[in-house]
Amino acid sequence: MTGTDDGIATTRSPEVAVIGGGIIGLSTAYALQEQGVPVRLYEAGLPGTGQSAGESRIFRHAHDDPRLVAFARESRGIWDEWAEHFDVELVSSDGVLAIGDSAxxxxxxxDQVGGVEAHEIDAAEVAQRMPLLAGYSGPAVLDESGGAIRTRAAIKALTGALADAVTTGEVIxxxxxxxxxxxVRSVTDRAVYSxxxxxxxxxxxxxxxxxGLSLxxxxxxxxxxxxxxxxxxxxRVACLQDSSGVFGEVGVYATPLPGNSSYSVGLSDTVGVRDDGTFIDPAAIRSLDERAREYVTRALPGLHPEPRDFLHCWVTDLPWSEDGVAVWEADSVFFVAGHNLFKQAPALGxxxxxxxxxGGLRAELTPEARLGEAQG
Ligand SMILES: Cc1cc2nc3c(=O)[nH]c(=O)nc-3n(C[C@H](O)[C@H](O)[C@H](O)COP(=O)(O)OP(=O)(O)OC[C@H]3O[C@@H](n4cnc5c(N)ncnc54)[C@H](O)[C@@H]3O)c2cc1C
Known part of the structure; x- marks a missing residue:
């Protein structure tokens, strides 16, 4: 501690501040630490309890934008690197099954990007790789090196590695x-960073x-x-992405939790809220919940039809794609935004x-590049 300013503690600052201890902030701070750069990460609550909450996410390579496929491939390599370094499984090895024409x-x-082990499979292999699914014989693609991200293990490993670099406090x-x-001023601290x-x-x-930026x-x-x-x-049980409509919905994703004894299911539809987060129609979230249960009854007879628990969370997406991501830069401050980013965290960090x-911002991450947008 180097002094006080109107009762607010002033600390000797590391070089870079990261604000937010979700998977993106933790990955960024860890990457800085790997480079030997002094870093402080501010987290208002507990790391991994915002949009990164919950026990599982899907790692898939499949995207509409080849540049995002290449980005995901890079991230996949780093997930493996981390799994070896931390000696813990971070992505399951059971693959991701996508069904429907969009798969x-x-x-x-x-195929255009290359380097991803993905191929069409028939009904027998669908049943074998996804034994919880009702009979399905339409188009199906298996991403062999996709899988369920062990989210809690990832948050724990990164938070542990960052140790004292993580500071509890809301940046105001x-x-x-x-x-x-x-x-940067937080509730109890004032510090200056490069x-x-x-x-x-x-x-x-x-x-x-x-x-002065409007994202x-x-x-x-x-x-x-x-x-x-x-x-x-x-x-073995793969993650599922269902755009087929065969089971009454055209946008469903599902992922096993560690141990494979439960499975999380959500619709890709979201519920509209105002800028301040208040719901435009509070009943809409109930409707999403009911549609997900009805889908489970029709498509996933291997599951109990009553849910064991719920994950409610905010979604922040960009107008050009539900997988879009971009970084804005102003006056030595970088802002990252997008959706479906858990899988991309290692390369993004x-x-x-x-x-x-x-070292410069990668061209594909600038807002003008609209990473994630379908090409051609
Ligand atoms: C139900 C669900 C399913 C999803 N499925 C997938 C999937 O299958 N695959 C995938 O890749 N992605 C998926 N995603 C998206 C993915 O989880 C998010 O994109 C990702 O977790 C975002 O991480 P983040 O670090 O950007 O944000 P967050 O996890 O929200 O972290 C931001 C952190 O910043 C902290 N914070 C905010 N303001 C301040 C402040 N002023 N000072 C200090 N700290 C502050 C918050 O407390 C929070 O912890 C899913 C998301 C949800 C909700």
């Missing part, structure tokens, strides 16, 4: 100073407004339900760390 369209994008202001540095990276989830757009982030609400498996947990240490 075939995305397979063409995967970010102020770029005339000398090119940035003042660069700041804002990974604050639903709060990122608000913090960006304080430096085109759309805020929405979402619910995901977890159902127990009726019989013994299957030894390294890219943000590079940008924050003077």
């Amino acid at each position: 075939l369209a995305r397979l063409r994008v995967l 202001s970010i102020d770029p100073l005339a000398d090119g540095t940035v003042e 660069k700041v990276v804002v990974c604050a989830g639903r709060e990122t757009a608000r913090l960006a407004r304080s430096v 085109p982030v759309r805020l929405a609400a979402h619910v995901r339900l977890t159902f127990d498996v009726k019989a013994a947990a299957p030894a 390294r890219a943000l760390a590079r940008a924050a240490t003077g």
